[in-house]
Amino acid sequence: MNMLQAINNALDIAMAANPRVVLFGEDVGIFGGVFRATSHLQDKYGRERCFNTPLTEQGIIGFANGLAAQGSTPVAEIQFADYIFPAFDQIVNEAAKFRYRSGDLFDVGGLTIRTPYGGGIAGGLYHSQSPEAYFAHTPGLKIVMPRNPHQAKGLLLAAIRDPNPVLFMEPKRLYRASVGEVPEADYELPLGVADVIREGRDITLLGWGAQMEVIEKAAALAEQDGIDCEIIDLRSILPWDIETVCDSVLKTGRLVVSHEAPLTGGFASEIAATVQERCFLYLEAPIRRVTGLDTPFPLVLEKEHLPDELKIYEAIKQSLNY
Numbered sequence: 001m002n003m004l005q006a007i008n009n010a011l012d013i014a015m016a017a018n019p020r021v022v023l024f025g026e027d028v029g030i031f032g033g034v035f036r037a038t039s040h041l042q043d044k045y046g047r048e049r050c051f052n053t054p055l056t057e058q059g060i061i062g063f064a065n066g067l068a069a070q071g072s073t074p075v076a077e078i079q080f081a082d083y084i085f086p087a088f089d090q091i092v093n094e095a096a097k098f099r100y101r102s103g104d105l106f107d108v109g110g111l112t113i114r115t116p117y118g119g120g121i122a123g124g125l126y127h128s129q130s131p132e133a134y135f136a137h138t139p140g141l142k143i144v145m146p147r148n149p150h151q152a153k154g155l156l157l158a159a160i161r162d163p164n165p166v167l168f169m170e171p172k173r174l175y176r177a178s179v180g181e182v183p184e185a186d187y188e189l190p191l192g193v194a195d196v197i198r199e200g201r202d203i204t205l206l207g208w209g210a211q212m213e214v215i216e217k218a219a220a221l222a223e224q225d226g227i228d229c230e231i232i233d234l235r236s237i238l239p240w241d242i243e244t245v246c247d248s249v250l251k252t253g254r255l256v257v258s259h260e261a262p263l264t265g266g267f268a269s270e271i272a273a274t275v276q277e278r279c280f281l282y283l284e285a286p287i288r289r290v291t292g293l294d295t296p297f298p299l300v301l302e303k304e305h306l307p308d309e310l311k312i313y314e315a316i317k318q319s320l321n322y
Helices: 003-017 041-045 057-069 085-095 132-136 149-161 211-224 242-252 267-282 309-320
Strands: 021-025 050-052 073-077 112-117 142-144 166-171 195-198 203-207 229-233 236-238 255-262 288-292
Touching (some): 003 041, 003 073, 003 149, 003 166, 085 132, 132 142, 132 255, 132 267, 142 149, 149 166, 211 255, 229 242, 242 255, 255 267
Parallel strands (some): 021 073, 112 166, 142 166, 203 229, 203 255, 255 288
Antiparallel strands (some): 142 236
């Protein structure tokens, strides 16, 4: 399957297993969504369970909060992560705090918000952003970002069934580009647990989502220089797997974190601060961050803006030569 097919398959399985799962968003019905992630689901489950909404992100998430509070399992789609900001208040002030402010009498734990994020499709400033760090500042949410079809299916099924509101951010560049073996059966992958893709001894490379493909290319370049890289996919931004990351850095003594979002205030900053607190005496070099630039996302200069394998490779060499 490609990633879109894996996501569609996960939604199909979730809807078949639980009649309270409801999908909605802009154009998700008969059209199947702008990327076709919800194709044929309205045909199969009817307009009551897969339907279009008005073009109002605040209304979509407000409606989703209400459904979840009444015991439904809403899967709301925000067509692009760039358009999630009108719903920011509903997510961070309502969904994330609903259980807390009611003293655990009510919750919206059945809520899942799907949204495509990131660059690589020549989408310019309004269709290329990676806003995960804005939401990582919010206790009460979970944030998940898969790297390939197998991960996307298992993590999405786990997100839909998790008793907490989950923001599920899908790397749109990989929707059709990433293809791999995906079991047709129902399965879940754990939220909040990082995945050590490759063990190594010299340096730890950490990322999530579409950036994992880039990190693996950088590790292949470093391998030609005899540098043995450990590669970790964080998978969940909130909560993030501090123990797995720190255990790796205690072993390698070096860390490079890469994400598409801009440098300042990016989630790599939180990771770097936590790792230096726990691993300070074991670090052989400063923690490196390889990220997008501190500019609005450009159109013509997209390649220059994004952190690619060559930028990560340079950071690896700088760390080893420190």
